[in-house]
Amino acid sequence: MKKLINNPDRVVEEMIEGMVAAYPNRIRRLPGTTVLVRKDAPVQGKVGLVSGGGSGHEPSHAGYLGKGMLDAAVCGEVFTSPTPDQVYEAIKAVDSGKGVLLIIKNYTGDIMNFEMAAEMAEAEGIKVAKVVVNDDVAVENSTYTTGRRGIAGTVFVHKIAGAMAERGASLEEVEAAAKKVIENVRSMGMALTPCIVPAAGKPGFELGEKEMEIGMGIHGEPGIEKTEIRPADEIAQTLTDKILDDLKLGEKDKVAVMINGLGGTPLMELYIINRKVAEILKGKNIEIHDTFVGNYMTSLEMAGCSVTLLKLDEQLTELLDAESDAIAFKR
Template sequence: MKKIINDPSTVVAEALRGMAAAHPDLLRVHTDPAFIVRADGPVAGKVAVVSGGGSGHEPLHGGFVGMGMLDAACPGAVFTSPTPDQVQAAIAAADGGAGALLLVKNYTGDVLNFETAAELAVIDGTEVRTVLIDDDVAVQDSLYTAGRRGVGGTVLVEKIVGAAAERGDDLAGCEALARRVVGQVRSMGLALTAGTVPHVGEPSFTLGADEMEIGIGIHGEPGRARVSVEPADVMVRRLLDPILADLPFGKGDRVLLFTNSMGGTPLIELYLAHGIAERLLAERGIVVERRLVGPYTTSLEMQGMSLTLLRLDDELIELWDAPVRTPALRWGA
């Protein structure tokens, strides 16, 4: 394992120290329990939007803390959901008196830990609502399974709900909006290589020199199928077709297209893939009105990409365009 680290057991704590040093104008980082809050928070009278999850997906979630997006984020160990006391402390630190909305990626661990935290926060006197994000169409959903995973769509939910909270929407309104966005966002990813968790020391899975894994999760979970590498045109179609079929998206739909790098795929390949996705969508009469391209929901140094499609309407566009001022997403401020 070759990594720029000192010791696997201190990676998250040291990275948080670096993050605090890098963004003194935007963030405050608390350790033990670990959480990140916006430097100008808590904002009185504003719903606190709180998220979190395992580390290793940077900039998710800490890089999205700031004006117009998250009020707090709780980083767990690498690929491991945070513990309830972290989340409880983050809620308390972000609480502006208007309640807290927890945006939780749908993984058993995250769900259970945030559930416990929510119970503790309610005892602390904070009104709490939780919305699960489950946008990954690679996973079959059913009443009898853990359900779909939360992946790239998380960034879009956090941006849009963050903007609503910033303009003063109340807790019920933010919760309803979050559910609405979750209802119309879909994602799928593929990997060319797997990342290596520092405390594991070996890649999460091993692919042959010409293999790729379709439908991977962001925690190095293997996907649903392993196939030979194909031209980018085919790769992009493999991700886009199931997404389109699922919601479904159709002719005339207005969408946000998010082309995400899993971490190790360079921007030149990502733009290339984005161009293909735009072309395929245009061919289907789907109108791309907004786009995001970059490494925003990563899986350590994994090479690969995911596509996320969100159906837009005027309100969502307005909220997407609203000013945001975080380490990883910033405009209008």
């Protein structure tokens, strides 16, 4: 395991300290917690937005703290949902009286921990709403069990719900905007190499020198198939087809595209993927409103990518385009 770390058990703690050291004027840490909040939280007259989850997905979620996006990010251990007490502290710190929206990725652990926190906050009289992001179309029949996983599409939820909240909308309105994104966003990923959780010290799965996994989740959860590695264009086609199937996009529909790197993939390769994705969309007369290429929802040093499409209407377009001062998503 080759990592720039000091102690596998202290990576989250030291990352948080490093983030606060980097952005002392933009974020602060709630003392004694693993919660990072906007420097100016709670923002008066604004619904508070809390997200978080296991660490190892940076810049998710603390990179999305800032005006126009999140108010608090709760950092769990690597790939492990944070605990309810931490989420509860986050909720209390960002509530200005207008209520708090929890943006949760659809994993059993995240849902249970955030739910318990919500119960604690509600018991204290704080209005809490929850949305669960489930954009990953890789594993279909999980819909009948735990449902789809939440991956890179979550960033669009942060952005759009954040813009809505920044306008002074009510908790119900912010929740509705977040839900609209969730209904209209789909993603799918693939991996070329695994990643190593520092405390585990060895990869979570194996991929041969010529293998890749299509439909891989952001914690190394397996996907649809392990196959021989294929050219970038074929990979882009597979991911995009699967998304288009599910999202039922037609001619003249408008989308935002995210080509997300999983942490170990050079930007060059992401652009090569985007080239093909854009070509496919053009071929179907789907309008690309905007494209985001980079590391948005990573999986430590995993090599691979995910493709996300968000179907836009007028409201979503406007909220996506709205100003944002978030560390990793400036608009």
